[in-house]
Amino acid sequence: MNPETKRRLRLLFSLFRPRLAALAAGFAALLAVDAMQLFIPRVIRDAVDGIAAGSADEQSLFRQGLVIAALGCGVFVCRYGWRRLILGASRQVERDLRARIFDAVLGLDAPFFHKNPPGSIVALASNDLNAVQMACGMGLVALVDAVVMTLACIGFMLAMHPFLTLIAVAPLPFLALATALLSARLHHRFAAAQKRFAELSEFCRQSFAAIRLVKAAGIEARQTRAFGRIGRSYIRDNLRLATVQGALFPFSGLMGNLCLLLVLLAGGRLVIEGAVSVGELVAFISYLFMLTWPMMAFGWVAGLFQRGMTSLSRIMKVLDSRPVMAEPSEPLPLPAMDKGVRIELSGLNLDSGPGRRLLEGIELSAGPGLLGIAGPTGAGKSLIAAVVARILPVADGCLFINGVDANRISPAAWRGLVAFVPQHSLLFADTVRANIALGRPDAGLAEIEAAARAAAIHDEIMAMPAGYETVIGERGVSLSGGQKQRLALARAILSDKPVLVMDDPLSAVDAATEQEIIANLRKIFRNRTCIVASHRFSLFEEADRVVVIERGRVTDRGSHRELAARNPWYAMVAARQAMDLKP
């Protein structure tokens, strides 16, 4: 067994351990079902033989019927038991594994999320987890059931007549093989059809979202034709799928019939020769019918386990991921901050893959007070903000707080100092109140309102259907870009941290509101260390210093006034703004 498989099994065992008793009881019930089911044909055989031999009477038949009915009741109870115990345990394992995935994800940082977009994490916690659950639940049941039933049926058949048994089961391995092969192909074609289905719905979505353009361009008929083309491909994919499906299930029936035929031919001869009783032959045939399902199940289970294992290793990759910004081995305490916070970047380089340098030799120091970061789109302003917020990891000796290297401080402790307003506001499908109070769940309504007022969003919140208790997001009220930004700002203001990092915080806010917010922020800037990356120069008029970033390097620094006077790029942007003023 290779180490990878061993690790997977160890993980599964740790998940199953709390439920071993339930599982043991479940499998005991499953075995009891199998045993009773195997016993029923014996009773039938005895009855039929008795009738044929003339030794049976109404009383003995009634007793045998009663035994069958009693066994049926036993099967009912045990079936109910294993379904609840085993399938229930598999659902609990699913729950626990999902919680482990979520825990792991909660502790990871930006490099992980860069490689694993949200959609793939959701797929992991739903589709992959589902595959694992199926393998652990129905897969395990089917495997145990199939093994027991196959062994038992073949055992009974062997006990009755070894030669007839060999003849009867000869075609069955072909059935298992064919099932495994065809179901792999089935899976493949199914995935192709699913992909086309996603294309169909994406095409609809795009057409209806841009319906004004469709109408203005008068291309309704064209769109309908294009939709028809995708629909045709979808039909083709489904027909390809249907040819496999149409072969797979009838094929197992065909194989079962082949077994039956062989038994009839060979068994018939044996009965004629007097080597086998008629009752035995009838029982033999019923065992044969019992064998068809386990044979099909082997192919199915193989596919199920394979998919479950693939999914489990994907899940383990996430469970094994470690944050790049790990807890330092000997974390230093946070430095004294009674004289304010000073953040320094020294010789900071940042690469995205080999040869692609995003930031190069960044030197800057911020605080106390406001530091502005200016520069064209894509110059690297947001990266600097993300580094200071400890979203992106840095090498040792690049980032300092009051002289202490960031990598020597616990990331959690650092984050405790920083409030962050990201470029793309991240709000949660929850109430407005909970969104603002994300960093301080204990905050009173008065404090929350004060933060909202400072971010110039209070009045708009009050105009919402349920004020601060209004639920926002997909199933609630949808907000404009400017409203989202201001809520994110209010959240940062309320969290009341010594360092405030903002990445283009007001890009979607109109000019008048922006002025109002800047006036409110003035008080906040004064006794904090603030770093603001922005396209808008209005904020920089408040700044103590502004650095200009171009193509990942600091190309200039100075006050807003100085830069406007001497930096060509800065002056050009300023002039462009001023242009609108001159009549």
Place this chain on the structure above:
Amino acid sequence: MRGNFGYFEDDRPGSFSAGAIWKRILVRVRPWWKSVLLAVVLSQVVVGAGLAIPWLVKEALDRYITAAGLAPAERISGILRIAVLFCATAATGFAANFFQVVVLERCGQEIMHRLRQDLFARIISLGLPFFDRQPVGRLVTRLTNDIQNMHEMFTSVIVTLFNDILRMAAIVVILAAMNPVLAGILLLALPPLFGLTALFGRTARRLFRDIRATVAALNSFVQECASGMSVIQIFGAEDRVRSRFDELNRDNLVRNLRQIAVFAMFMPVIELFATASTAVVIWRGGSRVLEGMMSIGALAAFLHYIRLFFQPVREMSQKYSIVQSAVASAERIFLLLETTQQEPQGGGRVPRSPAGAVEFREVSFAYDGGPEVLRGFSLKIAPGETVAIVGPTGSGKTTVINLLEGFYRPGRGAILVDGVAVDELDPAWLRRFIGLVSQETLILPASLRENITLGRDIGEAALARVVEQARLGPLLSRMEKGLDTAVGIGGRVLSAGEEQLIALARALAGDPGILILDEATASIDSATESLIEEAIATTLAGRTAIVIAHRLSTVRRADRIVVMEAGRIAESGSHEDLAAAGGRYAAMLEGERLRD
């Protein structure tokens, strides 16, 4: 991600009766009646083959294997004769089964394709007021999941259900012929069996709907957290997020366990019925054999038929719930298919010499019962003039465009293009005459060329001019096959700025008499923006143009600037005049200066 498209609407009572829905479904199926009939016949063959095999076994047992009166050689050749029949039957059953699946899938897909096409054509023909009220996601669901539900019913239920019922009926008839009393006893089991199945089908449906809801909630929560993890960590909200997740995760578990409990009861109950029937057959049937009223072979056949009889019952509850959700889907589809909120009917007129003169005369308008967005709005635009419309959000800028395009009809007043009222104009002509570039973009899954020409007959020289005007050169040089590069779904992905340039080229390719730019540069980075502004400047010359923009630097080139406020024109004049006048426009300029 596979599967769930956020679909959990309740089965609200609609305005169709069940009969009306089935009638509509049958109308759709009728053109394919030959295929459906073939599928039914094929499945009859499957059923027949399935029933014939136990009968052949019984014949072999009774006539030859247990026939002590016959010579052994005769008995064996009899068995061989039956074996040949057996082979032929099994092979026929297999072939018929395969073709039945394929034929049914094919006609099912074709019927659903027609339905999907009709539905798409219908939706896309509806007027904008309809789209204002319908979330896009819901319309997509109609065309995808709802159609899928109907297809599933069509392929996995209708024919098989018909077959199952037929097979069960045939078994009952055979059993009755073999032994009426015994068959009668078995029939008594049917009513409770069907009652149980229907009850279970309804319960299962409710359970699955609940589970779908918790799964969707769980997934969207995970999605949200994964997108916002940096914020969660910075604000130290991990514990709260974790406990919310635990709640959702537990809800999901509880509902799954409930489903397991219900299924754990139902499936074994059906088996119990089957076993109990076997017990009765052994007791009563065995007694009949002893009395000489029945052969042993018949008893064996009886036992076999009982198993066959109960097989479809196990799946029937599943089919029942498929039919239920398919009928609910069909109702939603047909309601939409019969929606009549078409676009307002236009007239058939075309101006004698179209030059691009536009006039709004005292126009008032409100969206579907809402407040008035335009109030006595009047504006005259001369041919070749560029007019910019500015104003705060909600002042009615985009509404002006919507009315000019004829998407909506004004409440009062009139809109004239070259002296003809918009509602008298041929709408197809009007929309060819107006080129619209808006904030939203639409890239078709086709080549860049087709995305620009939209199938209009445009010569190579004209196309080259458009490419030049819209500054598509740098974009095309990045595309491996130039204008023939496939873009959109399944092709190259374009950036927002690139999509916008193509939208502009598309509008220019029609050589429109009136060009409308509605926030065309709102969501674009600065480098692309200057490229687009350059492109726009060269194309506006000599054309009637209406420009709506946030950025006043885009607007100042216009011949005339109109400042809108609360559905009326507040100011109007050149950039210089307005800036000097010290009114609203000057205030906006001041605001923008402070902002940048």
